[in-house]
Amino acid sequence: MATDRILASYLIETPEPPEKVAEVMAGEQSCGTFTRVEGETDALRARARATVESIVELAPATSPSLPNALLERKGTQGPWRRARIEISFPVANIGANLPTLAATVAGNLYDLGEVSGLRLETVHVPAAYRARFELPRIGIAGTRRLTGVASGALVGTIIKPNVGFSAAETAELVARLCAAGVDFIKDDEVCADPDHAPLAERVPAVMAVVRAHQERTGKHVMVAFNITDETDAMKRHADLVEREGGSCVMASLNWCGHSGIQTLRRHTPLTLHGHRNGFGALSRHPLLGISFQAYQTLWRLAGVDHMHVHGLQGKFSQPDEEVIASAQDCFTPLAEGIDDRVMPAFSSGQWAGTVPATWTAIGSDDLLFMSGGGILAHPQGPAAGVASIRQAWAAARAGTPLDEAARSAPELAAALAFFGKR
The missing domain is CATH 3.30.70.150 (RuBisCO large subunit, N-terminal domain)
Known part of the structure; x- marks a missing residue:
């Protein structure tokens, strides 16, 4: 061109x-x-x-x-x-x-x-x-480096219930999730700075348990704190996360705007997790709005590190073909000679059973595979939920059907029996 x-x-x-x-x-x-x-x-x-x-x-x-x-x-x-x-x-x-x-x-x-x-x-x-715009500060390689996950999909989850927990209750859940073996935890898009758990209290409480887990195990769990707000407040929130030893902040892209995200990117060295909530209003009608390729181009020029793409066989309206194309867009440099790839974040109804379709379609595990209910509602507990997803990824990479892999993987077997009926 x-x-x-x-x-x-x-x-x-x-x-x-x-x-x-x-x-x-x-x-x-x-x-x-x-x-x-x-x-x-x-x-x-x-x-x-x-x-x-x-x-x-x-x-x-x-x-x-x-x-x-x-x-x-x-x-x-x-x-x-x-x-x-x-x-x-x-x-x-x-x-x-x-x-x-x-x-x-x-x-x-x-x-x-x-x-x-x-x-x-x-x-x-x-x-x-x-080249005149921001590049990802962290991107795919940096996310792997910070979490210590050299290979394989990064397994993540979302704080559930979405809202209602106090700062102390949120920290208690994060401690359980860290112990369960997740690589990544994110706030929900509707929980940013609520009265019952303001970031000024939630960030120190959560990071205390994250640091304690890291001291015990050597593992840093990346927590994406939702700092969506007006621009000056987002900068203050990001500074707090950085002071407490955090590695990631999240913002609702559509509601913060391009200028707000650019300002945040220039202000903080932290991983910037871009949440696209509201994208359906821009994209669902086939003769109106904007496709994900164009959408993510604009936000990548703002310097985000992660982009949500929803999930295969998920709970939202997007067809699998759109999810696949969106992930491939994230893996595609915007211009020749510049590595500005970002990590696609898969979410929405994801669990062990959706792993094979994801691996088959994407052919890469340079992604965040985020499961809320698939981990937190596993009948044997969150640790078993994480284990079931890792077992599913191992089976998918090996070309082994899940029901066959489940014979020697009790956590996967329990997930298939429980979630497979829904």
């Missing part, structure tokens, strides 16, 4: 000729508007205008995917043509400005009167432009 342009691809639906709509999109998101204006010289347009790179028309739809008051006022009846469009944007229009990049590739386009559906599918940036 050109070294001075950003390339974005879109799926559109429109009653207009797609080539006309593509030009409207290119003009709207660069130097143009619906009509030529004073000062918009040919030289300026040549320098600053976005360019339509390709148009591939698809089969039309029988009805519009989304309401459009402008088309309704005009009495437009279709046909509703669909097309994939690639548009390139001059880097010089944007600079190293992540919010403006997002506004350029995913801004007013969604409101255009010419479309009855529009979805941002991919964003690709040149290497020189990618």
